[in-house]
Amino acid sequence: MASYHILRLFSFCFLLFSSASSIERSTSDPSRCNAINSFLPGKVFFQGDGGYNASDESYFFAEARLRPACIVTPTSATDVATTIQVLGGNEQGSSAPLFAIRGGGLLPNIAAANIDGGVTIDLSAMNLTIVNEDKTIASIGSGARWGNVYRTLDAFTLGIVGARIATAGVGGYFVGGGLSFFSPQKGFGCDNLANIEIVLATGEIVNANASSNADLFTALKGGSNNFGVVTRYDVQVFPQGLYWGGAIEYPPSTIVQQLEAFATFKDPRNFDPYAEVELSFFFSGQSYTVANNMFYTLPIVNASALQPFSDIQPQTLNTMRISNTSDFAEEIVAFQPSNPQGFFATTVFRTSLPLIQRIFSLWNDTTPLLQNVTGLLYNLDLQSVPTFIPGNSLGLENAAANGSNHTGSLTICLLSNYWADTADSPTMIFVTQNLLTQMKDAAKEQGLDERWEYLNYASEFQHPIESYGAASQANMRAVSKKYDPNCVFQKQVPGGFKLFTHI
Numbered sequence: 069m070a071s072y073h074i075l076r077l078f079s080f081c082f083l084l085f086s087s088a089s090s091i092e093r094s095t096s097d098p099s100r101c102n103a104i105n106s107f108l109p110g111k112v113f114f115q116g117d118g119g120y121n122a123s124d125e126s127y128f129f130a131e132a133r134l135r136p137a138c139i140v141t142p143t144s145a146t147d148v149a150t151t152i153q154v155l156g157g158n159e160q161g162s163s164a165p166l167f168a169i170r171g172g173g174l175l176p177n178i179a180a181a182n183i184d185g186g187v188t189i190d191l192s193a194m195n196l197t198i199v200n201e202d203k204t205i206a207s208i209g210s211g212a213r214w215g216n217v218y219r220t221l222d223a224f225t226l227g228i229v230g231a232r233i234a235t236a237g238v239g240g241y242f243v244g245g246g247l248s249f250f251s252p253q254k255g256f257g258c259d260n261l262a263n264i265e266i267v268l269a270t271g272e273i274v275n276a277n278a279s280s281n282a283d284l285f286t287a288l289k290g291g292s293n294n295f296g297v298v299t300r301y302d303v304q305v306f307p308q309g310l311y312w313g314g315a316i317e318y319p320p321s322t323i324v325q326q327l328e329a330f331a332t333f334k335d336p337r338n339f340d341p342y343a344e345v346e347l348s349f350f351f352s353g354q355s356y357t358v359a360n361n362m363f364y365t366l367p368i369v370n371a372s373a374l375q376p377f378s379d380i381q382p383q384t385l386n387t388m389r390i391s392n393t394s395d396f397a398e399e400i401v402a403f404q405p406s407n408p409q410g411f412f413a414t415t416v417f418r419t420s421l422p423l424i425q426r427i428f429s430l431w432n433d434t435t436p437l438l439q440n441v442t443g444l445l446y447n448l449d450l451q452s453v454p455t456f457i458p459g460n461s462l463g464l465e466n467a468a469a470n471g472s473n474h475t476g477s478l479t480i481c482l483l484s485n486y487w488a489d490t491a492d493s494p495t496m497i498f499v500t501q502n503l504l505t506q507m508k509d510a511a512k513e514q515g516l517d518e519r520w521e522y523l524n525y526a527s528e529f530q531h532p533i534e535s536y537g538a539a540s541q542a543n544m545r546a547v548s549k550k551y552d553p554n555c556v557f558q559k560q561v562p563g564g565f566k567l568f569t570h571i
């Protein structure tokens with residue numbers, strides 16, 4: 069019964085896909101840009117405009133700078149609705165224009181938030197953060213970047229479950245899940261949403277929340293850009309004073325101890341909802357470094373949950389201090405390369421010391437292959453899957469049930485790779501894909517594999533929405549059919565992780 073339903077939904081959008089692709093489709097559609105420009109004068113940038121360049125140059129990864137025919141910069145939900153009415157129209161097939169939805173532009177899936185020859189909707193002008201009167205909800209424009217949100221909330225001594233880096237956008241963060249300093253305590257970012265304002269394919273502006281369009285609300289918590297253009301997130305906030313955090317860097321002589329510390333930290337018996345860690349190994353082509361970001365979200369220096377790491381010596385840099393979220397999130401920006409060639413890829417497994425030792429050595433075994441890559445920054449990063457909170461579409465119910473509410477001992481492994489010369493890109497991708505396969509096999513051998521992938525860290529060659537499992541996919545497809553019956557966000561928004569392109 070369920071599988072029949074999936075098949076029917078699939079063929080529904082699939083038929084539209086095939087009829088659309090059998091006809092020559094114009095992606096470069098200046099007339100559509102001109103039409104939007106006539107409704108939103110001054111808010112549409114064309115190639116050669118300063119505003120076009122500024123937008124296109126502000127993607128995190130250099131490869132994401134594509135060449136859309138125009139970039140639309142709406143300043144209100146009504147502007148977005150107008151744009152979608154022009155782009156969606158009521159037509160299907162031949163001349164349906166292609167477009168992209170862009171928040172901060174940090175997603176590593178390169179064409180997810182920009183489009184060659186089409187229309188890019190850049191939401192960056194919709195960046196206000198407004199705190200409600202009783203200081204329980206922050207209403208955030210979907211084009212905001214986290215640094216701006218934190219500056220506003222820190223002034224009220226309020227916390228929010230947001231990205232750890234100030235430059236990340238709010239737009240893609242919530243619909244992809246959302247990892248945070250506060251995730252051990254409060255789950256994914258999307259678990260903390262009270263309401264989402266979204267423009268649907270019809271151009272209608274609606275709210276999705278627990279009591280209105282509840283199916284859409286659930287689908288959006290993990291469903292990425294498949295349902296509409298989010299214009300505002302209303303997010304639960306909480307009192308939050310200063311806390312302990314920062315970074316510690318160490319020489320490679322500490323690697324064995326770091327792996328042991330991580331296994332200790334991940335032992336469910338040691339779970340502490342205030343402690344959040346990213347353990348990171350870097351290879352630069354010649355040398356290794358260990359650089360950990362660690363946070364304890366109470367004002368406790370040398371918190372015991374982080375001692376397995378903070379006790380390791382020697383240390384070459386230590387910025388651990390009591391401070392606020394704005395300050396911590398800006399520090400993480402300073403650690404990143406700017407505008408690099410690069411990509412992320414990811415996998416998840418249950419933690420045991422033998423498995424993470426094996427994961428490290430598989431990664432380490434690939435480094436000789438990359439010695440000649442110019443400008444290399446090759447990173448293995450280990451962190452926790454957030455505490456399980458029901459109500460999203462990420463499909464972690466089973467994984468969580470097997471451990472406790474802190475999703476057992478699940479570790480997210482992030483491979484983040486940066487380099488200077490596009491000539492090295494095929495090598496980087498080949499090495500990383502092989503490494504992921506080896507890591508999955510190693511986890512399987514030890515009975516510690518997990519199918520789930522984090523969408524916001526996934527490469528274009530990965531399939532995170534499939535990784536949520538069949539039940540979640542079926543729910544999201546039903547929601548797509550209900551709210552977007554013409555499949556506008558499936559066929560006209562080709563970038564990113566789609567519901568109907570992989571089964």
Ligand SMILES: Cc1cc2nc3c(=O)[nH]c(=O)nc-3n(C[C@H](O)[C@H](O)[C@H](O)COP(=O)(O)OP(=O)(O)OC[C@H]3O[C@@H](n4cnc5c(N)ncnc54)[C@H](O)[C@@H]3O)c2cc1C
Nearest residue numbers: 171172173174175180232237239240241246247293298564
């Ligand atoms: C250096 C770095 C650090 C990071 N740190 C963290 C972290 O601490 N925690 C974490 O969870 N993730 C982190 N990420 C990943 C980050 O969360 C994702 O890249 C996320 O998608 C960023 O959102 P964005 O608005 O910048 O994305 P974009 O690239 O603009 O968009 C991502 C996807 O979401 C869609 N989208 C964007 N806005 C909307 C909208 N309004 N409506 C509908 N769809 C939309 C886009 O179409 C696109 O497919 C990091 C990434 C980088 C590169």
Ligand SMILES: *[C@@H]1O[C@H](CO)[C@@H](O)[C@H](O)[C@H]1NC(C)=O
Nearest residue numbers: 115116117118119120121122
């Ligand atoms: C935008 O960039 C292009 C090259 O990519 C350049 O020719 C043009 O002069 C730039 N426009 C402005 C206003 O800077």
Ligand SMILES: *[C@@H]1O[C@H](CO)[C@@H](O)[C@H](O)[C@H]1NC(C)=O
Nearest residue numbers: 192193195196197212216217
């Ligand atoms: C919104 O974005 C504009 C333009 O980038 C910027 O000048 C402004 O400071 C931002 N406002 C907030 C509240 O983030």
Ligand SMILES: *[C@@H]1O[C@H](CO)[C@@H](O)[C@H](O)[C@H]1NC(C)=O
Nearest residue numbers: 219222223391392393394395
């Ligand atoms: C956050 O901390 C930084 C560094 O101490 C400080 O400069 C800034 O004023 C603080 N912000 C707020 C809103 O308290």
Ligand SMILES: *[C@@H]1O[C@H](CO)[C@@H](O)[C@H](O)[C@H]1NC(C)=O
Nearest residue numbers: 262263275276277279280302
């Ligand atoms: C949910 O949506 C309805 C309909 O728009 C709205 O009246 C209500 O205030 C929303 N609830 C929340 C929590 O925002």
Ligand SMILES: *[C@@H]1O[C@H](CO)[C@@H](O)[C@H](O)[C@H]1NC(C)=O
Nearest residue numbers: 368369370371378379386388
């Ligand atoms: C924290 O640990 C460091 C290093 O061991 C030590 O120098 C410092 O005095 C400790 N601080 C507190 C407040 O315990």
Ligand SMILES: *[C@@H]1O[C@H](CO)[C@@H](O)[C@H](O)[C@H]1NC(C)=O
Nearest residue numbers: 320323324429432433435436
């Ligand atoms: C990593 O690999 C190098 C050789 O490429 C080796 O010298 C080193 O010992 C390895 N490191 C660890 C911790 O295994």
Ligand SMILES: *[C@@H]1O[C@H](CO)[C@@H](O)[C@H](O)[C@H]1NC(C)=O
Nearest residue numbers: 435436437438439440441495
């Ligand atoms: C790196 O360059 C050196 C010197 O040219 C060469 O001997 C070596 O084989 C190269 N290594 C790889 C992995 O390509």
Ligand SMILES: *[C@@H]1O[C@H](CO)[C@@H](O)[C@H](O)[C@H]1NC(C)=O
Nearest residue numbers: 465466467469470471515518
């Ligand atoms: C739960 O754990 C058991 C035993 O470790 C395993 O056989 C089963 O596959 C796990 N279930 C899920 C959904 O991960």
Ligand SMILES: *[C@@H]1O[C@H](CO)[C@@H](O)[C@H](O)[C@H]1NC(C)=O
Nearest residue numbers: 456457458468471472473474
């Ligand atoms: C997990 O959550 C459920 C429901 O919220 C609760 O009853 C249970 O006590 C929690 N278990 C743990 C280990 O926290």
